[in-house]
Amino acid sequence: MVQIISGINRSLKELFRAAASGWQSGRGNKLFRQRKYTKALDRYLCALGNTDNKGSEAILRQNIAATYEQLGKYDEALKNARISSDLYEQTEIDSPQINEAKTRLIEMIRRIERPWT
Numbered sequence: 001m002v003q004i005i006s007g008i009n010r011s012l013k014e015l016f017r018a019a020a021s022g023w024q025s026g027r028g029n030k031l032f033r034q035r036k037y038t039k040a041l042d043r044y045l046c047a048l049g050n051t052d053n054k055g056s057e058a059i060l061r062q063n064i065a066a067t068y069e070q071l072g073k074y075d076e077a078l079k080n081a082r083i084s085s086d087l088y089e090q091t092e093i094d095s096p097q098i099n100e101a102k103t104r105l106i107e108m109i110r111r112i113e114r115p116w117t
Contacts, residue, residue, distance in 0.1 A: 021050035025060060032067060041067045055098075058087035062105050069112060078112045081105060 028043030044064045051057055061084035068077035088102050 021047040021056065021060075024050065025056075025063070028063060028067075032063070032070075035070075037067050037070045041071070054087050055091045058084050058091060059101065061087060062101060062108075065105075065108060065112075069108065074112050078109065081109045081112065085109070 024043045024047035028040045028047060031037075031040035031043060041064065044060055044067060048057065048060045048064070051060065061080045065077045065080035065084060068074070068080060085102075085105055088098065088105070091098075
């Protein structure tokens with residue numbers, strides 16, 4: 001009985017973490033569109049702390065990279081863009097949305113690296 005309750009508690013915690021991550025990420029997207037980049041970054045980082053899914057982390061890292069790019073913090077943008085790229089490769093998800101996200105990520109990395117060359 002104790003093991004069953006313990007398992008349910010773990011499942012509920014995971015569910016709440018996933019919901020919190022989704023809410024924070026959605027809020028970050030809204031703030032990003034409003035050009036409130038510092039606040040968007042805070043939301044994305046909170047969401048990142050609540051996810052343990054590589055696909056979700058890849059998307060969040062890409063959002064974080066785009067936000068750092070807008071803030072002019074190119075080292076942080078490039079670091080997160082590369083992490084995102086590695087995570088996309090590990091997920092092996094093949095969908096039009098993921099392929100589009102990968103394409104945007106590659107363009108972002110090229111755009112950020114350009115000033116350094």
